[in-house]
Amino acid sequence: MTVDYIIVGLGLAGIAFAEKLKEQQRSFVVFEDNSQNSSVVAGGMYNPVILKRFTPVWNAGEQLKKALPFYKKLEKYFDKKYNYRIDIYRIFKSAEEQNNWFLASDKLLLQDYMVPKIFKNENRNIIAPFDLGKLTNTGRIDVKSLSDDYRAYLRKDKILVEEKFDHKKIEFENRKVNYKNVISKNIVFCEGFGLKENIFFNYLPMREVKGELLTIHAPELQVNYLIKSAVFLLPLGNDMYKVGATFNWTDKTKSPTEEGRRELEFKLSSVINCRYEVVDHTAGIRPTIKDRRPLVGTHPKYRQLSILNGLGTRGVMIAPLMAENLFQYIENGKQLDNEFSIDRF
Numbered sequence: 199m200t201v202d203y204i205i206v207g208l209g210l211a212g213i214a215f216a217e218k219l220k221e222q223q224r225s226f227v228v229f230e231d232n233s234q235n236s237s238v239v240a241g242g243m244y245n246p247v248i249l250k251r252f253t254p255v256w257n258a259g260e261q262l263k264k265a266l267p268f269y270k271k272l273e274k275y276f277d278k279k280y281n282y283r284i285d286i287y288r289i290f291k292s293a294e295e296q297n298n299w300f301l302a303s304d305k306l307l308l309q310d311y312m313v314p315k316i317f318k319n320e321n322r323n324i325i326a327p328f329d330l331g332k333l334t335n336t337g338r339i340d341v342k343s344l345s346d347d348y349r350a351y352l353r354k355d356k357i358l359v360e361e362k363f364d365h366k367k368i369e370f371e372n373r374k375v376n377y378k379n380v381i382s383k384n385i386v387f388c389e390g391f392g393l394k395e396n397i398f399f400n401y402l403p404m405r406e407v408k409g410e411l412l413t414i415h416a417p418e419l420q421v422n423y424l425i426k427s428a429v430f431l432l433p434l435g436n437d438m439y440k441v442g443a444t445f446n447w448t449d450k451t452k453s454p455t456e457e458g459r460r461e462l463e464f465k466l467s468s469v470i471n472c473r474y475e476v477v478d479h480t481a482g483i484r485p486t487i488k489d490r491r492p493l494v495g496t497h498p499k500y501r502q503l504s505i506l507n508g509l510g511t512r513g514v515m516i517a518p519l520m521a522e523n524l525f526q527y528i529e530n531g532k533q534l535d536n537e538f539s540i541d542r543f
């Protein structure tokens with residue numbers, strides 16, 4: 199098989215890059231071994247405001263400009279809904295926070311999202327003595343469904359190889375690479391935390407952070423917006439909610455833990471006071487980088503090898519824009535911004 203690209207990994211980064219290749223009529227094959235699942239377990243939220251400090255997410259406007267049409271195009275292609283618009287209500291911890299909300303909502307970058315008003319808590323199952331602030335123009339991508347559909351589509355086209363990619367088996371030949379029975383001009387690694395096993399790029403400083411999530415059934419809660427407080431509570435329909443997420447910098451496994459569940463349930467008890475049942479518990483590793491910026495670029499010695507990684511805690515918003523940047527860099531030599539180019543390391 200001769201292709202323009204091999205993609206390793208089909209999380210959000212791999213899907214975004216594959217879509218770019220499709221759009222530009224480049225041929226490719228994808229290797230995926232299910233060793234990581236960050237994209238599949240993710241809450242899938244997109245929200246351009248950091249809700250701890252009420253500040254804008256880095257480059258959020260540009261990211262969303264690319265991301266929203268990207269998911270729309272996929273919805274059209276698969277004739278399925280992935281993007282669910284959903285407002286976010288942030289529970290205030292104090293009168294000072296209420297004040298800070300008003301100050302922030304006046305800023306140009308945040309005006310379109312932060313509603314300059316205090317919303318009274320009228321749901322007796324929610325604990326919010328200082329009431330709530332509302333964010334709008336936010337939403338959730340059903341990444342799990344998108345990922346399942348994308349895999350099925352590649353499988354049908356026979357361009358998904360469901361096995362571990364072995365970096366040691368790459369043979370370099372002039373401007374091409376041979377990998378098993380594939381000859382390709384480029385390999386783009388979209389491996390998430392799998393980067394640690396990549397002998398060409400594992401010098402890059404990933405500071406991965408594990409996250410755990412619960413799914414609960416809470417029929418009395420009756421909420422159709424996302425609540426953000428000590429945890430987030432995301433309605434999935436049918437009285438089901440996702441509750442998350444933990445941040446653990448030491449555990450490198452993707453299995454859910456008793457400790458993670460206890461932490462989430464403890465925090466949840468400060469947000470809601472109705473009955474619920476835990477029906478699912480998942481975990482994944484976020485591919486975060488020390489300076490909280492993505493990893494995009496080409497290997498300094500092996501120019502056939504490139505990387506799209508470091509999407510951190512916001513893969514939904516950032517993946518399409520970074521895929522575009524990497525493609526333009528590889529194909530047209532368009533310079534990468536030093537903030538996310540791997541040349542900064």
Ligand SMILES: Cc1cc2nc3c(=O)[nH]c(=O)nc-3n(C[C@H](O)[C@H](O)[C@H](O)COP(=O)(O)OP(=O)(O)OC[C@H]3O[C@@H](n4cnc5c(N)ncnc54)[C@H](O)[C@@H]3O)c2cc1C
Pocket residue numbers: 206207208209210211212229230231232233234235236237238239240241242243244361362363364388389390391392393408409410411442443444481482483484485506507508509510511512513514515
């Ligand atoms: C609990 C949790 C909640 C989150 N919530 C949100 C959220 O609400 N909004 C948001 O935007 N982001 C969220 N994130 C972050 C988001 O999930 C990540 O930014 C994003 O998924 C990273 O995508 P990726 O494609 O880089 O990595 P991954 O999703 O990890 O994909 C990498 C893929 O590469 C494959 N792979 C790796 N090595 C190999 C190999 N050698 N051979 C073959 N295949 C390989 C893996 O199996 C995997 O499928 C959350 C993450 C977690 C863990």
